[in-house]
Amino acid sequence: MKKLTAILLALVLCLGLFAACAKTGTNAPAETAKAEEAAKTEEPAKTEEPAKTEEPAEPAEEEKEPEADPEPAEEPVVIKVGALKGPTAMGMVKMMSDNEAAENPNYDFTIVAAIDEITPNLVQGNFDIAAVPANVASVLYNNTSGQVDVLAVNTLGVLYLAENGDTIHSVEDLRGRTIYSSGKGATPEYALEYMLRQNGIDPETDVTIEWKSEHSECVAALASDENGVAMLPQPFLTTAMMKNENIRVCLNLTEEWEKLEGKTLITGVCVVRKAFADEHPQAVEQFLADYEQSVAFVNGNTDEAAALVGGYEIVPEPVAKQALPKCNITFIAGNDMKQALSSYLQTLFDQNPKAVGGAMPGDDFYYGADK
Numbered sequence: 001m002k003k004l005t006a007i008l009l010a011l012v013l014c015l016g017l018f019a020a021c022a023k024t025g026t027n028a029p030a031e032t033a034k035a036e037e038a039a040k041t042e043e044p045a046k047t048e049e050p051a052k053t054e055e056p057a058e059p060a061e062e063e064k065e066p067e068a069d070p071e072p073a074e075e076p077v078v079i080k081v082g083a084l085k086g087p088t089a090m091g092m093v094k095m096m097s098d099n100e101a102a103e104n105p106n107y108d109f110t111i112v113a114a115i116d117e118i119t120p121n122l123v124q125g126n127f128d129i130a131a132v133p134a135n136v137a138s139v140l141y142n143n144t145s146g147q148v149d150v151l152a153v154n155t156l157g158v159l160y161l162a163e164n165g166d167t168i169h170s171v172e173d174l175r176g177r178t179i180y181s182s183g184k185g186a187t188p189e190y191a192l193e194y195m196l197r198q199n200g201i202d203p204e205t206d207v208t209i210e211w212k213s214e215h216s217e218c219v220a221a222l223a224s225d226e227n228g229v230a231m232l233p234q235p236f237l238t239t240a241m242m243k244n245e246n247i248r249v250c251l252n253l254t255e256e257w258e259k260l261e262g263k264t265l266i267t268g269v270c271v272v273r274k275a276f277a278d279e280h281p282q283a284v285e286q287f288l289a290d291y292e293q294s295v296a297f298v299n300g301n302t303d304e305a306a307a308l309v310g311g312y313e314i315v316p317e318p319v320a321k322q323a324l325p326k327c328n329i330t331f332i333a334g335n336d337m338k339q340a341l342s343s344y345l346q347t348l349f350d351q352n353p354k355a356v357g358g359a360m361p362g363d364d365f366y367y368g369a370d371k
Contacts, residue, residue: 077283079276080108080128082118085314086215086233087155087327088131088268093308094294106286111314113214115186122148128276129287133186134266135355138345141365142357147274149367151288153337154295155268156328157254158233159188162240164226168250171199174229175206180221181231184211187267190348190355191253192231197351198260222247233267235315235323242319254328266344267328277367284367288333295331298324338369 083089089111099107122130140148193203212218215236222230241247257265277284298305302324310317348355363371
């Protein structure tokens, strides 16, 4: 009995042990999963750091090009200006009047009767700017090795042939006549000879040309020679006609030139000493601006301009009033000047190189024009 009890007890213990083992074996994976789950919950969740976005760089301040220093103002200078009695001086009268009224005058004007009072004074520096015949400007450029620049064309065709009577109606009618003129070595001589030659008249054998120093001498010669012919520019032609009703315009040289060339005759220009222009560019630019305004005033206000012309004793006011509309006063500068003047000088050069000083001027001759 005691043995039986001991055997039963041993069986119970074995069964209990197997049951425990079975229970432990089936629950192990679950327990492990629970343990892993617990471990996961215990670890703090790792949060990904937000991607760093680069902050936009502050825009760099634009590098500004350094502003050009304003051109320093020049020391004030009084420009010495020479002009011939006639259209060139007439175009300057508003400038002259304004200059006189200014508290600090910019100009010193001198008006003379003959070109030989202009050219030596310009070369010697007694004038800084001067109004001269167009071809003389080129001669000065060549004779001074380029030390004279042309600033502007100021006068177109103003030359006329006049007679006592009514016998000349064409260039051919001049054959065998005596022609009185001033301006030898300048535009009048070369324009007259060109017109004669182009019409089959030899200036040396088919006509007689007497050169005078001033226009007034031509008028006097015309008055004393019934068969004579005088070549006169405005306003001196108007002066002569107002004094002598028998004087008649027989030929207009500008019209005759245009028939031959298809372009206008250029009588006068304004020049500057190159050394002065280089040293005082602002003063030269101001002169050109003032001159252009003066020309515009003269062409647009005949009565007021005529009063100024008379006041400066260029010609009497009544003469100026009639002559101004016929004087072809103009202002042409820069590239337009270069085109018109170079073409005119080329015509003179082709006829006689001496007329322009032996050679055509270079591009540097034309102030303010493209090189």
